[in-house]
Amino acid sequence: MEILKHECGVAMVRLLKPLEYYKKKYGSYAYGISKLYLLMEKQHNRGQEGAGIGVVKMHSVPGNEYVFRERALGKDAIQEIFETVKDKVEKAGIVDRDAEWVERYAPFLGEIYMGHLRYSTTGKSGLSYCHPFLRRNNWRSRNLLMCGNFNMTNVDQVFDGVVACGQHPRIYSDTVVLLEQLGDSLDKENHRIYRQYRDSMEGQKLSRTIEDNLDMQRVLSSTAPQWDGGFVICGATGSGDMFALRDRHGIRPAFYYHDDEVVVLASERPVIQTVFNVARRDVHELMPGKALIVTKGGQMKVSDILGEGENRRCSFERIYFSRGSDADIYRERKQLGWNVVPAIMKSIDGDLGHSVFSFIPNTAEVAFIGMVGGLMRELDKRKEREILDAQDAGTLTPELLSEIMRRDLRVEKVAIKDIKLRTFIAEGESRNDLAAHVYDVTYGIVENNVDNLVVIDDSIVRGTTLKQSILKMLDRLHPRKIVVVSSSPQVRYPDYYGIDMSRMGEFIAFRAAVELLKDRGMDYVLDDTYRRCKEMEGVLDIELRNCVKAIYAPFTQEEISRKIVEMLTADGLINAEVDIIYQTLDGLREAIPDCPGDWYFSGDYPTPGGIRLVNRAYINFYEGNTDKR
Structure with missing residues (x-):
């Protein structure tokens, strides 16, 4: 998005x-x-x-x-x-x-x-x-x-x-x-x-x-x-x-x-x-x-x-940047979509019949194909169990068999990127209103206040577009619940090797972790992390440590995801219940085993320079130097 x-x-x-x-x-x-x-x-x-x-x-x-x-x-x-x-x-x-x-x-x-x-x-x-x-x-x-x-x-x-x-x-x-x-x-x-x-x-x-x-x-x-x-x-x-x-x-x-x-x-x-x-x-x-x-x-x-x-080939190349026409990348992106299915089933309480599945943007289409494949497997398992149970009970009739076999996933094209808006001509709420209409929606495919609406994206990094545009657009369809799925894990750390993600405070996962620390009276973690980052500035490469990991250490991925939802819906403009599901690190590594460069998600930088810069990025954040990377 x-x-x-x-x-x-x-x-x-x-x-x-x-x-x-x-x-x-x-x-x-x-x-x-x-x-x-x-x-x-x-x-x-x-x-x-x-x-x-x-x-x-x-x-x-x-x-x-x-x-x-x-x-x-x-x-x-x-x-x-x-x-x-x-x-x-x-x-x-x-x-x-x-x-x-x-x-x-x-x-x-x-x-x-x-x-x-x-x-x-x-x-x-x-x-x-x-x-x-x-x-x-x-x-x-x-x-x-x-x-x-x-x-x-x-x-x-x-x-x-x-x-x-x-x-x-x-x-x-x-x-x-x-x-x-x-x-x-x-x-x-x-x-x-x-x-x-x-x-x-x-x-x-x-x-x-x-x-x-x-x-x-x-x-x-x-x-x-x-x-x-x-x-x-x-x-x-x-x-x-x-x-x-x-x-x-x-x-x-x-x-x-x-x-x-x-x-x-x-x-x-x-x-x-x-x-x-x-x-x-x-x-x-x-x-x-x-x-x-x-x-x-x-x-x-x-x-x-x-x-x-050590092999640290970039995983984000595979998830997002490289062309999906590469045979290996195509297969990996499908697997990323497949791997989030258990979390989706949990979020929708297993209710496939009242769930609509889609993707935004087009770059997420291959992961969507994989997700649908995993969901179809779940649906097929249900059909098999129901047929076998009916057969054992002596209640299986041609009509019941036909009704079971007709059940299918509700796969739809929900969002269409309608126009490229020139939002620079507007300010404040007017600008936000324009941003909210970058995508148009397909009406009539969601039953009001009954259906879940599940959309998959390849990554959720800053959360800006999600808050200003996507959630509001999806909410216009009046689903009971909106489930936004990221085929990549939570982006927690800046990149310094060629991708424009270098300011710590831009990441919605980082901001959520900081808010959780404050909510729980753990502000001292922010101070301690700053002190440790400062200490790292003068050490030898072999002694370097990514001190920013301490910001995330007290929380599970699910806790941070719930906080992200809270932050993105705090203005009260979304009527539907919202859930955000991220790929797990294990799911990423299973899908893309040959490209283990996952420092965006894990904080495990491949070179000393990356570790020095992530610590410096936190110092800039803590000191309020928002214009520095």
Whole structure:
């Protein structure tokens, strides 16, 4: 019901044949840029604040551009970018040109293509924060294009290190800091090769030798071990080397495909499957700590840069962000829906006959299918028992059997997202009234004051939309009881690895726990937690503890859920009884066993930087610094 913003998605394409090859086989020199466009459009779900592309043209002649970049802001950024590229390519007049001219002079038609889709998690917006970032130099091998799906938790330390080396970054952001750090290492790699060959060659021959011998594994190994966070960092030099590096815990996802024509990387597996029409088995996960590296000469390898750490692949990727068309994710989301069925049956007192089942929003549809499957199993068990009991009692007749078999779940499309309201023109109650009408309802499917209305969502994080819109909308149908089900557990802790959930006080579960502490005269827990968080600021990484867990420790999940209901209905505007059901941690782990990164729910952060930041977030909350993350 609430839109969560994810950091971004990435896409890279490396052509391994001359452009003439793609023209002859696929009918266009624009094969690479067309594939990049599709990879980005099919990952549009991962970022709608902005987008950017970069292209490296390896055969450009001196005096002509060889690193192209285009960026745009807004939800239509992809279309805007590629319309601009299309215009520039058409103006170059490539139709009547031969392959050699296209390889040397045509804009945006090169060998390396990089794409990025952006959601800001830092609060910083504007074109200057859109990837890819570009570090310019007059030597091709020192130019660096970089983009990534990441959030660094120790950017202060990395920034200080870059400054200590004598650099002067022009923007304070993790992207710029990483660009400059990698750029400095790339410079040193150029110098290393230069010193090796300077006495035996010079000029263009020396430059080409440097380009041919760059060791990107060495460049990454000298910088990446200093990074704390979740990341997939993508880069390309102006001379034709390409890389993508994944964090050692696998927090952020990356997949790749290669054949004798292309090497492709993207944030999601089914995107590559669809765009290149290849089998699932041919698309490989880039394993944690590894880097996919393609040299200027087109040789591909996967190198171990960081070593593989404890598996902490992000569970929220599976619940919400990644496309549900992935075979594993589809199955996992169905299981999440199936796993909440026992709690639903308890909430409706087992009354399937007087319960209507639906979902909001569309992203919850797969979990809904799983939920319905679990409910159907319960209904089938009832039918079996009733038939067997009637048979044993000698009362089973064809009419009774037919009546039992006709019973079915009442599955309906309850809510429709009607319009995108421009609530910024209104204030106060007027704004809330507009927000309450974002969804329209289907009338006539709920029996007034008799039926339960059960709707499933993929997550309930802040509770704002639930309070201002969803509950009021559902209440217009006059159910006896509204049951809102979250296929994910209670979001209790901020994220610092690429999802826009970083302010402690925004979470309805956290606010509910705080209110429960106050209700029960346990305010001292708030004070003690603050003191312990302050103490953590000066300790070594190995001594770090998530002190915020103490806020939740006195309460069960059900107690916090009841308090959430109380807070969301305190204005007295909802007539129906309301219940909120959250997935349990055990249910989550059963459904998604291979992606155990559940720090949003458990508070078990995968890196020291995450623990430091959650303690700092509580300090900011306690001190009233609501503008800080």
